[in-house]
């Protein structure tokens with residue numbers, strides 16, 4: 001039994017109101033549990049993991065286990081949509097569509113809880129996709145090892161594509177990622193006596209600007225990479241020279257080799273800045289996600305299915321520099337991720353992101369039919 005469109009929309013809006021940071025998705029987790037508790041329990045086994053869940057649907061005559069993963073966390077974005085169901089958590093927003101992802105996963109789960117599938121299904125409600133990453137530790141859990149799927153799939157909303165569009169490709173879909181923080185520490189002082197201080201606003205500005213020369217001068221132009229500094233914090237007042245600067249950034253690369261190259265160059269550049277500005281530069285590495293690599297055979301079967309489906313439009317995707325810790329699953333288990341068109345004026349991570357809810361039932365119907373068709377083999 002598929003939820004009605006109204007139920008799906010209500011569920012999505014409930015999630016939209018309560019975005020939470022990674023590993024603190026307490027209300028979200030409770031909302032998921034409530035929804036699952038209302039489903040028939042006969043074929044379900046639920047195992048909580050941190051704020052997430054593994055939920056197994058027992059197949060009637062299983063010859064395989066298929067994994068379906070959704071992420072559940074929100075982002076530190078001040079929502080500016082003005083929607084009546086806008087975030088009730090100040091400073092947080094579902095600005096990456098995880099409210100859609102959860103709704104679609106629960107709708108699929110509800111269907112298979114009512115109509116027992118032939119094969120086993122493992123639904124994974126994963127915390128902390130936006131960081132520090134829930135996929136890798138989830139995979140290390142005993143329950144995942146016990147219920148390990150034979151193959152897996154997941155989707156991500158895409159506001160740049162029309163509702164009704166599904167897009168993916170074989171091989172590389174999303175980049176390798178690496179978070180990093182730079183901590184610069186020098187000597188503060190009076191704005192009028194710069195020669196007696198080591199100004200960390202100036203030092204960090206040089207560093208941030210120089211980082212881009214790694215992309216333009218160190219990376220082979222036929223490969224590609226991105227460095228984005230998303231946050232800088234420094235200084236207290238206009239007439240006090242700042243004694244520290246802290247920045248947060250992320251690296252994206254197409255190849256694993258380029259990631260190593262960028263990281264080494266950041267370290268080298270830190271040493272150079274430290275010398276020229278007589279300050280301390282500490283580079284702290286955050287989590288790194290493996291690339292999302294779609295298995296050729298698995299994704300081709302999905303692409304062929306979608307191309308033959310008159311209700312959706314298939315578009316061959318290009319690679320994107322987005323990251324996704326679903327890449328950890330795909331590094332060990334064959335499978336794929338695809339983009340779901342949700343049509344919107346604003347892009348992912350923007351405070352006015354407003355994906356069209358009409359995409360939800362389309363995704364549920366398509367994935368439900370695809371999974372069912374894969375179970376007949």
Ligand SMILES: CC(=O)N[C@@H](CCC[C@H](N)C(=O)O)C(=O)O
Nearest residue numbers: 130131177178179250322323324
């Ligand atoms: C789909 C998406 O937007 N994913 C995030 C993943 C973030 C990874 C990590 N926090 C980092 O910034 O490196 C993205 O920003 O691409």
